[in-house]
Amino acid sequence: MFRTIILLNILFCSLKIMAAEHTIDLSQSTQVLKQKEQGMFVIEVKIKPQTQLNEEAPIKVELEKSKVFQFTKTLLGKEDIQKKEKSSFQFQIPFQALATGKHEIKGEIRFYMCSPGACKVIKEPLSIKIEVN
Numbered sequence: 001m002f003r004t005i006i007l008l009n010i011l012f013c014s015l016k017i018m019a020a021e022h023t024i025d026l027s028q029s030t031q032v033l034k035q036k037e038q039g040m041f042v043i044e045v046k047i048k049p050q051t052q053l054n055e056e057a058p059i060k061v062e063l064e065k066s067k068v069f070q071f072t073k074t075l076l077g078k079e080d081i082q083k084k085e086k087s088s089f090q091f092q093i094p095f096q097a098l099a100t101g102k103h104e105i106k107g108e109i110r111f112y113m114c115s116p117g118a119c120k121v122i123k124e125p126l127s128i129k130i131e132v133n
Helices: 002-020
Strands: 022-025 038-047 058-065 069-071 084-085 088-097 101-115 118-132
Touching: 022 118, 038 101, 038 118, 058 088
Parallel strands: none
Antiparallel strands: 022 038, 038 088, 058 101, 069 088, 084 088, 101 118
16 A cells, blocks of 8 residues: 555656646637637647657647537648747647637647656647637
8 A cells, every 4th residue: 555655656746747847838829709700729839948859759739629610620740830949839720710609629739758768758638718709
């Protein structure tokens, strides 16, 4: 029992440290728009100095299909990155709102980060609320 608690504590601390090595910023996304108007879903990943993006591994964004939002693409990869710098990369995904109300865009991003001694896959949920007038 005691060993299990210690192992869970180590695992929790490791996950917390890895999460602190990057941030995902959706704040540049369109959050209010009119029906049939085009918006932009912006996903920016910022990587902290002690880690780096594994350039050879895949990067994927998968958006949930929606009856409210029409996307130009729902599955994106490295070739769809709009801005790339040493410590960040960004996807810009155009969408159109088909219905009024408060709705949510959901998806997932997957990429690989390396720190000295190890590389790990990062899977993060994406979610942003959009108000359509």
